[in-house]
Amino acid sequence: MAVDPRLQELRDVFVDEVAEQLEVLEQESVTLTREGTSDDERRAASAEIHRVVHSLKGAARAVAYNALERTLHQAEGALSPSRTGPAGIQRPGAPEQAAPVAAGIIEVLRRALAAIRAGQEPTAEVLRGAAPIAATPAAGPSSAPPAVARPAISDETIRVSSGRVAELVTSAEELMAVVAGARGEVRSERDLSGSLGDARGQIDRARALARRLSPRDVPQVTDLLALLDECGASLARVALHGRSLRDQREALVATIEPAVVDLTSRARALRLRRIGTLASVLERVAIEAAAALGRVVTFAFVGGDAELDRRVVDALREPLMHLVRNAVDHGIEPEDERVAAGKRARGAIAVEATVHGQEARIVVRDDGRGLDLDALQAAAERIGVEVGVATETALLAFEAGVTTRADATDLSGRGIGLDVVRHRVTALRGRVDVQSSPREGARFTLTVPVDANVLRAIVARTRDVAVAIPSGAVQRIVRLRPSELVSVEGRSYFADTAGLVPFADLGAALGFAETRESLPEVDERVVAVLVISGDARGLYRVHEVVEEREIVARPLGARVRRAAFVSAITVLENGEIALLLHPPDLVRWARPASSAADEGQGRRRARVLVVDDSVTTRQLERTILEGAGYEVVVTADGQQAWDLLEEDGPFDVVVSDLEMPRLDGFQLVRRIRASVKLARTPIVVVTALAREADRRRAIDLGADAYVVKGRFDQEELLDVIERLLT
Numbered sequence: 001m002a003v004d005p006r007l008q009e010l011r012d013v014f015v016d017e018v019a020e021q022l023e024v025l026e027q028e029s030v031t032l033t034r035e036g037t038s039d040d041e042r043r044a045a046s047a048e049i050h051r052v053v054h055s056l057k058g059a060a061r062a063v064a065y066n067a068l069e070r071t072l073h074q075a076e077g078a079l080s081p082s083r084t085g086p087a088g089i090q091r092p093g094a095p096e097q098a099a100p101v102a103a104g105i106i107e108v109l110r111r112a113l114a115a116i117r118a119g120q121e122p123t124a125e126v127l128r129g130a131a132p133i134a135a136t137p138a139a140g141p142s143s144a145p146p147a148v149a150r151p152a153i154s155d156e157t158i159r160v161s162s163g164r165v166a167e168l169v170t171s172a173e174e175l176m177a178v179v180a181g182a183r184g185e186v187r188s189e190r191d192l193s194g195s196l197g198d199a200r201g202q203i204d205r206a207r208a209l210a211r212r213l214s215p216r217d218v219p220q221v222t223d224l225l226a227l228l229d230e231c232g233a234s235l236a237r238v239a240l241h242g243r244s245l246r247d248q249r250e251a252l253v254a255t256i257e258p259a260v261v262d263l264t265s266r267a268r269a270l271r272l273r274r275i276g277t278l279a280s281v282l283e284r285v286a287i288e289a290a291a292a293l294g295r296v297v298t299f300a301f302v303g304g305d306a307e308l309d310r311r312v313v314d315a316l317r318e319p320l321m322h323l324v325r326n327a328v329d330h331g332i333e334p335e336d337e338r339v340a341a342g343k344r345a346r347g348a349i350a351v352e353a354t355v356h357g358q359e360a361r362i363v364v365r366d367d368g369r370g371l372d373l374d375a376l377q378a379a380a381e382r383i384g385v386e387v388g389v390a391t392e393t394a395l396l397a398f399e400a401g402v403t404t405r406a407d408a409t410d411l412s413g414r415g416i417g418l419d420v421v422r423h424r425v426t427a428l429r430g431r432v433d434v435q436s437s438p439r440e441g442a443r444f445t446l447t448v449p450v451d452a453n454v455l456r457a458i459v460a461r462t463r464d465v466a467v468a469i470p471s472g473a474v475q476r477i478v479r480l481r482p483s484e485l486v487s488v489e490g491r492s493y494f495a496d497t498a499g500l501v502p503f504a505d506l507g508a509a510l511g512f513a514e515t516r517e518s519l520p521e522v523d524e525r526v527v528a529v530l531v532i533s534g535d536a537r538g539l540y541r542v543h544e545v546v547e548e549r550e551i552v553a554r555p556l557g558a559r560v561r562r563a564a565f566v567s568a569i570t571v572l573e574n575g576e577i578a579l580l581l582h583p584p585d586l587v588r589w590a591r592p593a594s595s596a597a598d599e600g601q602g603r604r605r606a607r608v609l610v611v612d613d614s615v616t617t618r619q620l621e622r623t624i625l626e627g628a629g630y631e632v633v634v635t636a637d638g639q640q641a642w643d644l645l646e647e648d649g650p651f652d653v654v655v656s657d658l659e660m661p662r663l664d665g666f667q668l669v670r671r672i673r674a675s676v677k678l679a680r681t682p683i684v685v686v687t688a689l690a691r692e693a694d695r696r697r698a699i700d701l702g703a704d705a706y707v708v709k710g711r712f713d714q715e716e717l718l719d720v721i722e723r724l725l726t
Helices: 005-033 039-062 066-079 095-117 124-128 162-211 221-269 275-293 310-331 335-340 373-382 393-398 417-427 583-588 596-600 615-627 638-648 665-674 692-701 714-725
Strands: 082-084 089-091 272-274 297-302 307-309 347-356 359-366 431-437 441-449 454-462 465-470 474-480 485-488 491-496 499-505 526-533 536-542 544-552 566-571 577-581 607-611 631-635 653-656 683-687 705-708
Touching (some): 005 275, 039 095, 066 124, 162 221, 272 310, 275 297, 275 310, 307 310, 310 441
Parallel strands (some): 297 347, 653 683
Antiparallel strands (some): 082 089, 272 307, 454 465, 491 499, 566 577
8 A cells, every 4th residue: 555655754753762862771771671770760750751752652643653653652651650749740760660661662773663663563473472573575475564655866956964964064163163263273373473573573672772772882782783684684584574475365365265155155055954844743733633622723834944953953853743643632622622612613823933144943833721730730739839929830841740620531641742842952962942822822942953063052151161152141241340149058149030049250160270260359341141041041251242143152072071061162263162051051060159258258168178199089079079069078088087077076977988098988988977076067979989889878877969970961960969968
């Protein structure tokens, strides 16, 4: 049976999505079962598995793989076995329940992929593994569905893997970086020419002064004049040679730059894809959801010719499916209700795409009942989501587990869908805005970059490091005096009309050296960047804001597994490397700096003793802890730490390594717990020893927490210490 070409196009995209999400499932499954994984890490992995299964279930429905959809729906139920709260809100189950379910899902998806790639349907029989999957359907009569016929590739087109296109774009962007570096060298050569000119001027002034002296008074003046003439001539030759080299380099840059810009533009164009390719799948989602609920809707897609980076289009597919499905399920009322409210019986859902410079805006709107803000707030409070005065109530719909439905259905009710939307859009360095009214319905606006690697950013400097913050996440630049800050419990905040904003030094947040840099002694203004993500904000002091410009984000590389707050790097016009910061991390972990006023009044800071034989580790931990406002003392081994503890009295927390000379960490923990004076001191072990036996031994001896250096996260350390001190 022939497959509709449009459906086949969607199924081709679905194959890529399954392959990508399989990697996520496998990674998170390993996290669930890895020895030494923290409870928070397991919960995060379980939630991610839940999101992936929920998303793939909807995608399978959209491409009419019904057996796979049913299997994923069952798996989703197994991942959400518990109901809490008066509304029966379904929440992700315990992490230990997710591990075996994830293993089964991975096997099911592998079988489904093998069947689809072999031209077969992923039927229930195939998914159960009851029948072998042939690599290629055998010729002649067969009970298996026929392979899908593929159109021949014409002479004018070829199929190129996305990986090779990415390599081409990367090479083109590296050439752009070379051109940027050459342009910076030209500026340096201009500076050199200026310096040479200054030197020649100084020699000319020295020559003139020497000539005003009498040879009878200064016998050496003739020799001095001759020497100055020689120096001037040498400088003139150097300047002439420098000008020649500069002119040659400028000509080279002027010749190469247009070609490189054109090459980069054409290479990026290879990745462009019409966003209208999503129209069919979104319309199908709307129609199927309406049919399942007994409603009638019209669907329109406007602006389908807008072209975006293929990776952006693919990443938007899942969030848009969730939004369209939610528009039908939560927004569009039954016909009788609509008619009674003076609306047309047929509900309307529209998706509109527009491009503004380097940003694309995709709006999903419906003419339904809008969001029930009171029900959203109540649902959030039932599951413990904090609702602050500055929180926009409509944004609560994006919190995991928040749903206004009492019972989960095949379409919704688990509080996962809109969390997936926010999660995916944030990963694109985008944002989501919501507008709603009872008469006009709901309007969700997704703002994302046209190119996943190109974006507008604010370039600033902190310490001697250049950083870039996506412009869409910068609410404003603030120039303030220290006296304008508000002190709350020894921490500094900035007050504006929306409430208090945590204030911190950006260099301290990034863990750079000298993180305890104080505010100016005199009440002079400092520059700070107000960063926003969702309804969370953070105000970060910088040394200067350089400019707003378009940048090309480049990955950190395989060797850099994680860098706090940093998502990528970029090369500036002068060839300097700048760190591209990740706004959600900045605002999520915003920790206000200690208030200078409170410190001046003698407010006590918690004292932390750091014990490690590695000078690098000691400095790193000291930087992190002092940046968070703690008073830190470091020692090089357990014996030195023990001597200090006996002489200087107790500390609020001890952070210790295990493998050290003289007195190791195990012995130090034992001595502290045996001391009447020190026995109640919290102890955090930070070590490279990841074996369960070592962890158990340290905990049995009396350690309160165990952090493995190989998975070290500065926020984990700060959170552990904060928890032990409260």
